[in-house]
Amino acid sequence: MSATVFLFYFLSVLALGSAIMVVVSRNPVHSVLWLIATFFAISGHYILMNAQFIGIVNLIVYAGAIMVLFLFVIMLMNMNADSEPKKNKWLKLAGVVSGGCLLLVMVAALKSAEVKGQLVQMKDGDIGLIANLGKALFTDFVVPFEIASVLFLSAMVGTVVIGKKGD
Amino acid sequence: MKIEYYIVLSLALFCIGIAGVLTRRNAIIIFMCIELMLNAVNLLLVAFSKMHHVAEGAKNVAMAGIDGQLFVFFIMVVAAAEVSVGLAIIVMMYRNTHSVDVNFLNRLKH
Numbered sequence: 487m488s489a490t491v492f493l494f495y496f497l498s499v500l501a502l503g504s505a506i507m508v509v510v511s512r513n514p515v516h517s518v519l520w521l522i523a524t525f526f527a528i529s530g531h532y533i534l535m536n537a538q539f540i541g542i543v544n545l546i547v548y549a550g551a552i553m554v555l556f557l558f559v560i561m562l563m564n565m566n567a568d569s570e571p572k573k574n575k576w577l578k579l580a581g582v583v584s585g586g587c588l589l590l591v592m593v594a595a596l597k598s599a600e601v602k603g604q605l606v607q608m609k610d611g612d613i614g615l616i617a618n619l620g621k622a623l624f625t626d627f628v629v630p631f632e633i634a635s636v637l638f639l640s641a642m643v644g645t646v647v648i649g650k651k652g653d
Numbered sequence: 654m655k656i657e658y659y660i661v662l663s664l665a666l667f668c669i670g671i672a673g674v675l676t677r678r679n680a681i682i683i684f685m686c687i688e689l690m691l692n693a694v695n696l697l698l699v700a701f702s703k704m705h706h707v708a709e710g711a712k713n714v715a716m717a718g719i720d721g722q723l724f725v726f727f728i729m730v731v732a733a734a735e736v737s738v739g740l741a742i743i744v745m746m747y748r749n750t751h752s753v754d755v756n757f758l759n760r761l762k763h
Contacts, residue, residue, distance in 0.1 A: 506669055556736075580675070613722065622719050638733075641734035
């Protein structure tokens, strides 16, 4: 087993295990910490595929900024395992069964997929490097890039308006 | 590494996210499960971009498959905006009802 294959399986197990822990943890703070572990595993997958820019942006934006925002809100609300409401166990079972059925159907649909057996390029190829991505971003994708800045501005204004006290 | 492994991994992450959305009642955990589903899609987009880079690279298309990684970049942009607005709504909801239980809020008033 080569190092790449070993790393792929290791990161996959890490991602799936911590994703399951996100769902089953009773304490919301633990859920956030497991979600950070999932994001680290997914970033590891990106770096394994030599998508270096996406890997680092995933770490900075998701594991850094967004998860800190989640932790901040959870600690602001002073939530812990006791504040979690009790839920009917049949409803939980129904949720898990419907998620599992979707997984089953989509994996079964993969059986006759056109892309089956094609190889993913690991650890080389230069499309994930920041120079090439930046060149494509500022030539072919410059209009969506500018629209994204407007989106950020509107999100910022919206957050301030929603979060304002006294209305 | 074959593309099927990545498809199955992304599908499993996505379905864990769906099961989380369906089983949990805490609004913040539901939001985190949505982030998990977005990340599963991102992983699959990067895997497909690298797959097309190999497939089209034989035809001398140098930057084939770069669109997939730029889409991931834009998904991250939208996700960041979505999280900031969504968490503001959840904080507002908590301030009005002192609860983040979604079953408590199913009538969309009080």
